[in-house]
Structure formats: C-alpha cells, structure tokens
Amino acid sequence: MNAHPTHVRPAPEGPRPVLARITPPAQPLGPWRFLSTVVRNPLEAWPETIYREPVYTSTVLGNSSLFVMAPNLIRRVMVDEADAFEKSEVLRRALSPALGDAILTADGGRWRWQRRAAAPIFRAERIRSFVPAMIAAAERTRDALAAAPGVEVDIAQTMMRTTFEIIVETMLPGASGIDAARVERGITDYLESTSWVVALTLLRAPAWLPFPGRAKAERAKTYLRDELLRLAAEGRRTGTEGRNDLLSLLLAARDPETGQAMDDRDVADNLLTFVTAGHETTALALTWALYLLSHHPESEALIAAEVEAATAGGPLAPEHVDALPYTRQVILEAMRLYPPVPVVVRAALRDVDLDGIPVKAGTPITIPIYAVHRHAALWDEPERFDPARFAPEAAKARDRYAYLPFAAGPRICIGMGFALSEAVAILAVLVRSLRFSLRPGTLPVLKQRITLRPSEGMPMRVSPR
C-alpha cells in the first residue's frame, strides 16, 4: 500500500451524494425577510450572486456592506491594507459582552501586545509538545465509542468534548474543577443569541433591547466569565514560577506603550477567548469531515490505509501526524465545504481604494468565506467533495486568497498550526479503527452562530472497522 496516496482521486461509487448546503435566495431579500432570515441563519440571507461575482454591495434598511469575493481584493483588505480596517461593530456587539476586549475582539495597539504575549505558545516546537495530549484525547474518545458499537451518538458533541479536553490540558494545565458540560452548554447558549444581535445591529437598535433567548445568554455569559475569572485569580495566587503555560504568559505580559500588565479581568477574557475559539472550531471541522466521510467510504478507506502504512500497524505517534498528507487533505477539503468560521467582517477606518473600488470610512466589508469556498470562478465543481484539490500541485496552482478557513494577514488565526495537528491526529486515530455512519435520511441543516454548526447535531452510529 502506498504510504502517501496524495494524488489518488478515488473513483466515485454510484450516484453523487446530496450534501448539506445553503440554498441562497435567487434575488436579494426585501428588508423584513432579510432580517427574519438573519435571525434564523445569517448565511441564508446572502443572495446567490455572491457565489458568482467578484464584489457585491448589499443595502438593507440603509445599511450598506461591501461583499468581497475576489481573491486580489480579499488580499488588499486582509493583508496589504490591513491597518486600514478594524473588527466590525457587529462582531464587537456579538462577542465583546462575553470576550471583553481581548485578542479576538481588540484592535490596534491593544490587540498587538495581546497577540505578542500569546505567540510563544503557538511556536512550532510548542505545538509539537502538545501532540501527545491530542493523540491521548483522541484515543480516549475512540475507546469510548468502540465500547458502544451501534449506539447512535451525536458526533458534534463528541468532537466538542474531545477538543475541549485538549484545549484545557494544553492551554490551562492544572486548572481545577472545570465543568466541561456546563462550559459547553454556556458557549452554545451564548452563541445562540448572536444572530439576534446581528439583526438588531442592522436595525441600529440599542444594545439593551430584549430578544428571545437573551436571559439565557446572559446567564451563560455570567457563568463563563466568572469561571474564567476564578481560574485567572487562582493562577495569580499560586504563582507562575517555573511554568510557561498560557496563563503565565498572559500574567507576565506588559503593554510596551504603557508598561501595564493585564489585570485578572483581561487575563480571564483572553483565557475564555482561547478556550472557545480554540476548541469549538476544530470540533466543527472534525464533525463536518466525519459527515463527508460517511458519504465517501472510499476516502475513509484511504485514510485508514494511510495511517496503517505510516505507523506500520503500530499506535499513532506524534511524528506520524506530519506524515499523513491525505488525512490532512480531507480536513482541508472539509473546511472548504464547511468553513468553521464562515464569514469575517471588517470596517474601514479611513477611505480606501480597493483596486479602483472606493470604500468610504466606516463601510463594513464582508468576506463571506463560505461563498468564496464555493465560488464558481474559483473552484471547479465547487459542490463536489474532492480532497485532491489540496494535493501539493493543485494547491500551488490556486490563488492563496481563494481559501481562507483561518483568514489571512496579521489577524490570521493564531491557532492554525495547533488546529491542523489536532484535527489530523484525531481523524487518524478515529478513522483507522472505526467507521462512522450517518443516521439514514439525515440531511444536516447548516446554521451560522458565528461558527457553522449542524442545527440538530450530527447523529451517527459507530462500528469497528
């Protein structure tokens, strides 16, 4: 068996499966349908044209946003002119109540020093040191699933728990008494409220306005913030001597402009950011990958064969994780079809010229990653699952800015390397031993709540391979 079947394109077996997707409206929606659609699922409010055109201006209730799909323009916004853009008001209103003004939500100098403070923990050698914890968590999940063959499980939840264990073990070692189930429920309840916040921001409604689910989201937020504040205070009390984990990096950081350190609130906001941004996204990438594999047993078999060959039948060791190119291609293709972060929005800080398109200060710029990844001008048969798109030659021939699961430029995901090692390790451990079958007749409904979730989880039965 070829250990690296990078260029293998498995022959499709029988008719092509119908995969979960957004059905965009053929025409832009009128204002009230637009708003009610945003509350249900913001992605469904985008018109079909953004899957074909390089740019599109959306105007709803007097709010204009420039949608940018052309890779050269995405590069201008995210890289070349990055300092002319800041995080959007809608993102801030949706996330800052929970995450404060930490690395994901801050801008300018405040963002820069928080990013610098956290950077050492994402260097390649640190990520390598985390891989054993990733493999061990994957093996615990494999053993738990193997112990209940044929029982239906929600794989979305299983993946959340697996990546949660990993983020706590690697980023918060020694943190005591975290209730994983409560934290996860808290994150879901909070995110559930964000589509209302998006709609109310479009209406320019005041931030205090009530909406369904608001009280639940508030309770969730309070629980999460108190819990992380407790951990930050505990870390400061017990001291950071001899430790070089995320908590000690944050406690030791100093703002180069003011010389100020982070107080417990700043530390807690960053910890909550890393815990949420650092596990939910990877869990979704894995959930969608397993969904796609359940429809593509030929790809599932190629992963199993690749892992067997790389490990010579032995257990997966950290050094194997970088030697599983096909498994990695499957993860990359899963994130093309189902990007865990399906949209990024920025706002222009000053007037900018985007290759001839004038953008006025204050204009929101939407980069609809989900639509860019299925754009007719950028991808051949965009709806088809085909991991060979990420074989080295094919990837090299494509514009870098046609594929943005981790965004790009200075605000690129700080956890990209971590997430890729983790996703490959987990998929390799699970797929070599187990087969995943979606409940027959299930067509998941995509739902954007900042991240891209299956609305009713991912019901699957697992059997030994």
Ligand code: HEM
């Ligand atoms: C498959 C998994 C992941 C995906 C798809 C993903 C995606 C993204 C994207 C698109 C952004 C940019 C958002 C924007 O510019 O508005 C981002 C930022 C960020 N991600 Fe990830 N992420 C993943 C995993 C992780 C992990 C594992 C961590 C931490 C352990 C992490 C921590 C962060 C942080 C802290 C930021 C903010 C960075 C900054 O603004 O400087 N992410 N992520």
